[in-house]
Amino acid sequence: MKKLLSGNEAIALGAYHAGVQVATAYPGTPSTEILETLASYEGLYVEWSTNEKVAMEVAAGAAFGGARAMVSMKMVGLNVAADPFMAAVYTGMRGALVVVSADDPGIHSSQNEQDNRHYAVMAKVPMLEPSDSQEAYELVDWAFRMSRQFDTPVLLRTTTRTSHGRSVVDFEPRERVPVALAPLTREPTKYVMIPAHARKRHEVIERRLVELAEFSESFPYNRMEPGDRKVGIVASGIGYQYAREVFPEASFLKLTMTHPFPKRLVQEFAREVGAHGRAPLLVVEELDPFLEERIRALGIPVVGKEAFPPTGEFNTDVVEAGARKLGLLPASPEPVPTPPLPARPPCLCPGCPHTAVFYLLRRLGFFHSPPTELPAERSALGNLQRVGLVIAGDIGCYTLSVLPPLLAMDTQGCMGASIGNAHGLSKAGIPNKVVAVLGDSTFVHSGIPSLIDVVYNRGSITTIVLDNGSTAMTGHQGHPGTGVTIRGETTHALDYAQLARAVGVPEVYEVDAFDVPTLESTLRHCVESNVPSLLIVKGPCPVHKRLTGEALVVDRETCDGCGSCIRLGCPALALEDGHARVESPLCIGAQCGLCEKVCPQDAISALVRDGHA
Amino acid sequence: MPKTDFIIAGVGGQGVILASDLLGDLAIATGRDVKKADVIGMAQRGGEVVSHVRWGDKVYSPLVQKGGAEYLLGLEKLESARWAPYLAPSGLAIVNNQSILPITVSSGGASYPPDEALVGTLRARTERVFVIEGQELARDCGAAAATNMVLMGYLARFLHLEQALWLDAIAQRVPKRFLEPDQRAFLAGWQEAEKAGAHP
Ligand SMILES: Cc1ncc(C[n+]2csc(CCOP(=O)(O)OP(=O)(O)O)c2C)c(N)n1
Ligand code: SF4
Numbered sequence: 001m002k003k004l005l006s007g008n009e010a011i012a013l014g015a016y017h018a019g020v021q022v023a024t025a026y027p028g029t030p031s032t033e034i035l036e037t038l039a040s041y042e043g044l045y046v047e048w049s050t051n052e053k054v055a056m057e058v059a060a061g062a063a064f065g066g067a068r069a070m071v072s073m074k075m076v077g078l079n080v081a082a083d084p085f086m087a088a089v090y091t092g093m094r095g096a097l098v099v100v101s102a103d104d105p106g107i108h109s110s111q112n113e114q115d116n117r118h119y120a121v122m123a124k125v126p127m128l129e130p131s132d133s134q135e136a137y138e139l140v141d142w143a144f145r146m147s148r149q150f151d152t153p154v155l156l157r158t159t160t161r162t163s164h165g166r167s168v169v170d171f172e173p174r175e176r177v178p179v180a181l182a183p184l185t186r187e188p189t190k191y192v193m194i195p196a197h198a199r200k201r202h203e204v205i206e207r208r209l210v211e212l213a214e215f216s217e218s219f220p221y222n223r224m225e226p227g228d229r230k231v232g233i234v235a236s237g238i239g240y241q242y243a244r245e246v247f248p249e250a251s252f253l254k255l256t257m258t259h260p261f262p263k264r265l266v267q268e269f270a271r272e273v274g275a276h277g278r279a280p281l282l283v284v285e286e287l288d289p290f291l292e293e294r295i296r297a298l299g300i301p302v303v304g305k306e307a308f309p310p311t312g313e314f315n316t317d318v319v320e321a322g323a324r325k326l327g328l329l330p331a332s333p334e335p336v337p338t339p340p341l342p343a344r345p346p347c348l349c350p351g352c353p354h355t356a357v358f359y360l361l362r363r364l365g366f367f368h369s370p371p372t373e374l375p376a377e378r379s380a381l382g383n384l385q386r387v388g389l390v391i392a393g394d395i396g397c398y399t400l401s402v403l404p405p406l407l408a409m410d411t412q413g414c415m416g417a418s419i420g421n422a423h424g425l426s427k428a429g430i431p432n433k434v435v436a437v438l439g440d441s442t443f444v445h446s447g448i449p450s451l452i453d454v455v456y457n458r459g460s461i462t463t464i465v466l467d468n469g470s471t472a473m474t475g476h477q478g479h480p481g482t483g484v485t486i487r488g489e490t491t492h493a494l495d496y497a498q499l500a501r502a503v504g505v506p507e508v509y510e511v512d513a514f515d516v517p518t519l520e521s522t523l524r525h526c527v528e529s530n531v532p533s534l535l536i537v538k539g540p541c542p543v544h545k546r547l548t549g550e551a552l553v554v555d556r557e558t559c560d561g562c563g564s565c566i567r568l569g570c571p572a573l574a575l576e577d578g579h580a581r582v583e584s585p586l587c588i589g590a591q592c593g594l595c596e597k598v599c600p601q602d603a604i605s606a607l608v609r610d611g612h613a
Numbered sequence: 614m615p616k617t618d619f620i621i622a623g624v625g626g627q628g629v630i631l632a633s634d635l636l637g638d639l640a641i642a643t644g645r646d647v648k649k650a651d652v653i654g655m656a657q658r659g660g661e662v663v664s665h666v667r668w669g670d671k672v673y674s675p676l677v678q679k680g681g682a683e684y685l686l687g688l689e690k691l692e693s694a695r696w697a698p699y700l701a702p703s704g705l706a707i708v709n710n711q712s713i714l715p716i717t718v719s720s721g722g723a724s725y726p727p728d729e730a731l732v733g734t735l736r737a738r739t740e741r742v743f744v745i746e747g748q749e750l751a752r753d754c755g756a757a758a759a760t761n762m763v764l765m766g767y768l769a770r771f772l773h774l775e776q777a778l779w780l781d782a783i784a785q786r787v788p789k790r791f792l793e794p795d796q797r798a799f800l801a802g803w804q805e806a807e808k809a810g811a812h813p
Pocket of ligand 1: 026027028029052074076077080110111395396397398414415438439440441442443466468470471472473474
């Protein structure tokens with residue numbers, strides 16, 4: 001049967017058919033749909049874990065117990081999970097463990113562009129790289145079998161385009177074969193890594209690596225595709241597909257198991273296409289020169305990154321430009337110029353519960369903002385305004401507050417870093433007041449240990465948790481604060497205020513995200529106090545809850561076009577010939593009403609005024 | 614079977630992905646190879662969305678090349694113009710006559726280009742540009758939320774495939790309660806293309 005599946009759906013289907021018993025993940029683009037798809041099947045255990053480290057530990061534990069387990073995450077998730085990952089490399093497992101790392105060349109929705117193929121080298125584990133959904137489907141089954149055969153975690157590395165791209169998968173619809181758990185035995189020398197045991201296991205790993213290297217030489221998806229012997233191309237993952245478009249006639253070595261690197265196969269290919277005597281081999285791979293360096297180390301002339309860039313995502317045009325640079329294609333005609341068009345950057349949605357916090361932080365004296373922006377009646381805040389605020393941000397929808405018009409974030413690098421960064425900024429002795437802002441899912445993911453650190457080390461920063469009841473950025477998944485599991489069962493909902501009090505935060509407040517005056521006074525109080533504080537800002541994500549409402553209306557007579565509401569950055573508001581206007585299909589109405597609340601002229605309301613409807 | 618590349622561009626919430634999924638289903642139903650890539654930025658709402666769909670005997674890249682798209686379906690005018698460089702010189706552009714202001718415009722930082730500039734960008738590449746009143750047609754047939762289906766119906770008229778195949782694909786894809794209005798909107802688009810004499 002043929003179906004158009006994304007790579008992620010294909011991985012889920014492949015895992016299901018391969019008998020996966022336990023699947024874990026923390027959401028992250030472009031990996032999220034793997035677990036979401038698996039959760040639509042019965043007969044296996046699935047969970048959104050608190051973070052990737054926990055996800056890896058749960059999956060590894062299941063594999064210790066003899067199960068076929070899979071854990072999936074975006075590439076930076078593997079940084080978080082690196083410790084238990086390396087531990088599983090040492091112990092091996094009775095069942096099987098497949099680790100899916102979804103990389104994001106082009107940084108569609110990430111904070112960096114790291115190439116996780118290097119993890120396979122460090123961990124000395126086998127790595128498979130699908131180049132379309134059909135391969136993704138088939139390789140999962142291979143990954144489970146290899147994990148059992150070699151007693152090692154197997155890394156399945158995708159990229160945004162292989163994870164999200166859709167292509168035809170031809171598969172046998174079949175019943176899932178129930179797999180019995182491998183019997184449990186006590187083997188402390190294998191599963192308890194005291195130094196004496198770990199030294200022995202390291203030797204096992206090295207022997208395993210030699211066996212895997214042999215396996216890779218004859219892995220059926222590492223294959224030569226003979227063609228014109230004048231051009232020999234080595235490619236893997238999605239790069240292979242673009243290279244195939246640009247060089248339809250060339251000879252190809254398509255590598256799918258890229259670690260351990262199949263040296264003899266590459267040497268044989270180089271001999272086939274005469275790479276030593278004639279033109280060098282071309283390597284088409286996204287991001288780092290991973291294959292290129294290994295081929296060069298074999299003494300084979302090779303061209304890669306000098307033609308095909310180490311940054312950004314590839315496409316056929318990029319590969320074609322590289323071929324032109326190398327003189328393999330004629331120079332291109334001049335592209336037809338297009339007039340500059342206004343960008344359409346992402347922004348917080350209408351009715352977003354994050355908006356008011358950042359609007360107020362900026363108004364409170366964010367250090368980039370010109371002091372004139374503060375209304376005169378707030379001169380009581382003069383002191384604070386002069387000192388200003390530094391806002392250590394974090395990752396989620398709310399990171400968009402860095403863009404105009406909110407302009408209210410100063411740092412953001414990786415998930416959960418806001419609190420630690422803020423504490424460090426403050427301990428460095430900068431003159432500004434420091435605030436950490438992070439989402440609820442991010443707080444639970446990796447913010448809590450830092451909050452404990454602040455209290456323990458007598459810090460003084462303000463922490464704001466944006467509790468929108470959702471992991472919104474990645475598509476509204478549940479997390480331990482939401483009280484619902486991935487399968488929709490009710491469970492305990494973490495109480496952030498109680499938690500903060502338990503770890504010793506002296507000042508803890510919970511405020512409604514749309515109660516502007518209380519939010520502002522509480523914020524000011526927290527920032528001015530010299531003890532650690534936690535402010536929990538509560539408001540549902542309207543997209544998650546599918547909230548709609550009667551649009552607000554601007555009275556054009558009263559509106560003097562001051563732009564106070566526009567500075568909220570709400571996409572439902574526009575400034576048009578000197579007056580604000582509400583784009584009615586987008587506005588969710590009075591349940592948000594932020595523009596009404598910040599308008600100094602009282603020109604916006606839910607009521608349709610006589611004559612001005 | 615010749616290669617056929619499509620670009621469908623619009624704004625979050627306009628139904629770009631559903632429209633391109635239908636093209637994927639139709640390819641499978643007619644024995645073609647197909648690949649598709651959706652590019653959705655960080656925005657939940659309001660950001661740009663584009664789908665690349667490629668039909669052929671054997672398709673490698675899921676992404677369309679610049680100048681390679683035989684068909685450009687634009688659900689919003691600014692986004693249609695943004696993808697103009699992807700249109701093949703002899704290609705066909707179908708543009709929904711709707712403007713959705715990006716935040717850069719609504720916050721007063723930039724202005725929304727006039728129609729002449731947007732549609733002109735497409736006309737500079739091909740004579741075959743059709744601007745249609747998608748929202749109005751959708752509303753008139755009682756399916757206000759199905760502008761994407763009107764556009765798909767219009768496009769489908771050019772693709773030499775039986776109407777029944779399309780209606781079937783829609784039935785497979787959309788939830789029951791939307792099926793009837795969605796199919797009606799599709800047919801409205803199909804008829805509009807015929808009325809305009811805009812068929813091959
Ligand atoms: C280590 C790591 N894992 C996952 C992600 C993907 N990711 C980006 S933001 C985010 C969570 C957002 O949730 P929350 O903090 O609640 O903010 P919201 O988007 O709901 O505003 C996730 C999981 C990431 N960037 N880094
Ligand atoms: S999806 Fe929800 S949390 Fe994210 S920007 Fe939109 S309203 Fe805000």
